[in-house]
Amino acid sequence: MYSGNVTNPGTGSPPTSKSTPVVFIVEDDELMRESINSLIRSVGWKAKTFGSALDFLSYPRAVGPNCLVLDINLPESSGLDLQKRVAGERTEMPIIFVTGSGDVPTAVRAMKAGAIEFLIKPFRDDVLLEAIQQAIVSSRATIDAAAEMSDLQGRFVSLNAREREVMTLVITGLLNKQVAGELGLSEITIKTYRGRAMKKMKARSFAELVNMAASLRLMAT
Known part of the structure; x- marks a missing residue:
């Protein structure tokens, strides 16, 4: 058997x-x-x-x-x-x-x-x-x-709400200061959230983060 x-x-x-x-x-x-x-x-x-x-x-x-x-x-x-x-x-x-x-x-x-x-x-x-x-x-x-x-998907879920928000904006190509303006935060704060997001996503570069976002279908069509 x-x-x-x-x-x-x-x-x-x-x-x-x-x-x-x-x-x-x-x-x-x-x-x-x-x-x-x-x-x-x-x-x-x-x-x-x-x-x-x-x-x-x-x-x-x-x-x-x-x-x-x-x-x-x-x-x-x-x-x-x-x-x-x-x-x-x-x-x-x-x-x-x-x-x-x-x-x-x-x-x-x-x-x-x-x-x-x-x-x-x-x-x-x-x-x-x-x-x-x-x-x-x-x-x-x-x-x-x-x-x-x-x-x-598990890595993305591990991001808190603000980290996800920052990630979804930076992958569109916006500069840190532009993201800061969108969210009403300081540029330094955006850099911090961006760094945390990249660390949790295990992205070694911005290009890799963008590719991850594409795989997760976070990119606007």
Whole structure:
């Protein structure tokens, strides 16, 4: 039985890219499902198999890098339907589609919706493993980016009201004396608040502070 580190959506620890990768397999053909499972485990990755989309969705969400090897044709719903669900709820989970038929329009739809790969059965083991490796790298990058954004948001929240006010004005390019005039404070006071804001945001330069503000969408459009 699978014993990897998992947590329910919205509970427990946030995903971390340093956790062991997990490959989820949703395939209704038992022989194909177990074949893919054995291949994945043979190279040292963890795997968890499901015979239907419902079984997969009922299982706790992975907290580390992961990907989904998904059959396009499933009993209760199509792989494309599950792809929509995953894209909305599990952005760190890239999808590799597998199918027994070369349906070009379906493949196009899957790739446009963000699938990493679309493989026609039978496919070579090395082709699937390469696609999984690419998917795990993508998953790690997504998790790291989310963690960086969470950290940046936390730094901004740590600013008091006046520090935020000063920061949102200085990033527009206003000089300290202009900000002072806007807020009815002395220029020295503005310099103090600006310095505190940069220290709490861990900005090493004004340009870096502006980039942080852009990431937080504080910049006027």
